[in-house]
Amino acid sequence: MEAQAVMDVRAFLRARILGLAARARRLARIDYDSVGIRPQDLPYVPSPEHFKAANARLASIDRDIGRRLRVVEREWTHLPPQRVLIDIALVEREVDRARRAFGMFFEVFSQRGSTYAPVLAAHDVIAKDCYEAVHQAAPRLLDRKGLAPVTYLEHGYSPATMRRGAVLSRLLGEANPFAVIRIPWDRDNPWQAVFMHEVAHNLQADMRIWQENKAAVAKRVLAASADPMLAKIYARWHKEIFADLAALLLGGPAAAWGMARFLTHPAPRALTYRAGFHPTGFLRVLILVEMLRRMGFAADAARLERVWRSLYDPGRFHRLPPRLLDSADKLIPHVVDEIGFQTRRNLAHRALADVILFRREDEEAIKAATRRLTEGLLPDPALAPRHLVSAASYALQSGRIQPRLLSKRVVARLAEDHPPAPVTLSAAQAALAA
8 A cells, every 4th residue: 555545544544533532432421401301300200220220331331432442542553444443343333332322211211301201200100019019919029129110102002111131132232220111102091001011021020930931831731732832832922921910910800901902903913823922812812811710800701701702703714723722712721820820939939929919809999999080089099009000991991081181180199109309400410429
């Protein structure tokens, strides 16, 4: 290479490195000011500990950026240009990680400075109460010091969760420091049973029973059917079935009806098998029916099954493997029993139904709260937030209260229970620095 060309290449690389350095370490911290939190937003924001966890992750990435950037700045003058480009690309990779992580945290936290803040705070309270249900029934099973899930709004058909510690592809392999639950923009009303389903995914992860459940379901179905294909299918479905059953234990029969409404689609969708982690809609609701029976709500179970089988008749149409359909009535009770009522080592030799309790008196309290809501009154303050979700669902079904008014009242009631925030922005910022 000619001397002038060498000089031009080095000058080009120098400019490239200067530009990279100028933006490389700008996303190392997030706080109340940077996401636009105002004094009036403080009652609805996640805790300082959530911000600290986010900053710890950003600082870790920033240290990697700094380390790699120092290598480039120290060695670019005497390494071959292609090697310099590789080293630059390694810095860019870390900058991309920082950009993605910062972007996710900014998106989650900044929504608490919007008109949606009370709704999000209300859903935080519901999620925290689902954890409290386990703390009450099974003290010391879960770590009380773990950060509660945080909710945010995004596009998408259904709620979804990114559990604590999950390695996220959107973050290029970064682990999530706390559970994040996505709520679609149009599903922000506080009567969505599917929201408790998403919280249950986080509970299952924190209980550390995914592998134990999967192996148990596969073994049970294989023993009952002698069919490896069916064992594989139900084992693949185990996480979603667990979350469905846990949602019923958190919310009672209202959660079953809510999940069924969420799963109601034209017959070609409900009766078509797709290889994946979600049970076929037709069978999924029959699993909910069986769980209601096991929980002692036989009348609700019979009514839901009657509605569901009236909507979907495989005798007229279906695209299900014959073995899967023909064995369902026999296998579904086995699957529900295995996931909901058999003991697990990681639950200290208790079953799911032992660590999340739902009793008939809980349903009576929900019905009483429903009556108060439809009469324009607030429910008993002692009613658990997760049960208020069910009461709001029943109140909506009644048609006796305008949906927007119902949502406003329930959100306001729930948001009151949001963990107290620092009283001023300066105190909030100081809490981050502590």
